[in-house]
Amino acid sequence: MKTSLNELQLIEDFLLADPAGEEKTLMQARLVLQPGLQESIHWQQKTYRLVNTYGREQLKQEISQVHQMLFTAAEHLSFRQKVLRFFNK
Amino acid sequence: MDAKRNTASSCKDREAWLRELYKKAFPLVAAFVSRMGGSLEEARDIFQDSLIIYYEKSAGQELCLKHSDKAYLFGIARHLWSRRYRESARQLSIEELQADFDEHAGLVDAADPEVSSSRLFRLLQTAGQKCMQLLSAFYYEKLSMEQLAERFGFSGPRSATAQKFKCLEKVKETVKEKSISYEDIFE
Numbered sequence: 001m002k003t004s005l006n007e008l009q010l011i012e013d014f015l016l017a018d019p020a021g022e023e024k025t026l027m028q029a030r031l032v033l034q035p036g037l038q039e040s041i042h043w044q045q046k047t048y049r050l051v052n053t054y055g056r057e058q059l060k061q062e063i064s065q066v067h068q069m070l071f072t073a074a075e076h077l078s079f080r081q082k083v084l085r086f087f088n089k
Numbered sequence: 090m091d092a093k094r095n096t097a098s099s100c101k102d103r104e105a106w107l108r109e110l111y112k113k114a115f116p117l118v119a120a121f122v123s124r125m126g127g128s129l130e131e132a133r134d135i136f137q138d139s140l141i142i143y144y145e146k147s148a149g150q151e152l153c154l155k156h157s158d159k160a161y162l163f164g165i166a167r168h169l170w171s172r173r174y175r176e177s178a179r180q181l182s183i184e185e186l187q188a189d190f191d192e193h194a195g196l197v198d199a200a201d202p203e204v205s206s207s208r209l210f211r212l213l214q215t216a217g218q219k220c221m222q223l224l225s226a227f228y229y230e231k232l233s234m235e236q237l238a239e240r241f242g243f244s245g246p247r248s249a250t251a252q253k254f255k256c257l258e259k260v261k262e263t264v265k266e267k268s269i270s271y272e273d274i275f276e
């Protein structure tokens with residue numbers, strides 16, 4: 001069964017917003033009343049991890065492209081020479 | 090001083106921000122790594138990880154170039170260097186180890202090689218790309234709903250919020266289904 005938007009929001013607040021004591025207690029009460037909730041939290045947490053890994057992979061690719069560009073494009077020759085000099089000793 | 094006005098002209102999109110920082114700070118890190126007996130490849134790896142850490146610290150703010158960027162990046166790079174390549178942990182003070190742990194905790198946690206090579210991750214990169222882009226703009230880049238609406242062409246923040254939750258729902262369903270069917274556990 002799909003997770004309701006309400007539940008997504010609830011879990012998001014619980015996982016990402018660092019809830020105050022009262023809200024934590026409320027969540028614990030919900031966990032008792034809704035047996036599937038624990039599992040739902042688990043999948044949502046995995047989803048956030050995947051999304052963050054995806055975000056970081058995209059950033060890594062962008063950084064690699066910048067590196068590639070600085071070490072090949074003609075207009076960055078002096079930058080390149082400056083860096084390579086440190087290693088050509 | 091009006092900091093906002095002062096830095097407005099040096100605020101960049103991400104690609105330009107990365108390029109400027111690379112040009113400004115990489116030579117400094119390369120000189121350091123070379124002095125420590127390291128290679129260009131080691132300097133590159135250390136610097137690129139430092140950029141990621143620095144970006145993640147800045148995420149959610151406007152990407153503006155500052156005078157302190159170079160020193161900050163150099164500090165992170167030097168730290169990563171001593172941790173990874175040369176000094177034994179015993180030589181580091183507790184404060185250094187603690188700071189190192191803080192920096193590393195984030196990096197190790199999200200850049201999980203098992204996650205990025207998992208079948209599920211590859212599936213989401215292709216089949217769910219649009220949603221992954223939207224979710225990563227919100228959760229990783231920490232853009233506001235206004236910025237999200239602008240980038241993805243939604244009518245406004247409300248519509249962006251609705252789309253974000255639709256995507257979260259969709260991706261979460263995929264994560265659940267595929268994790269169970271592949272037994273593709275990435276922990």
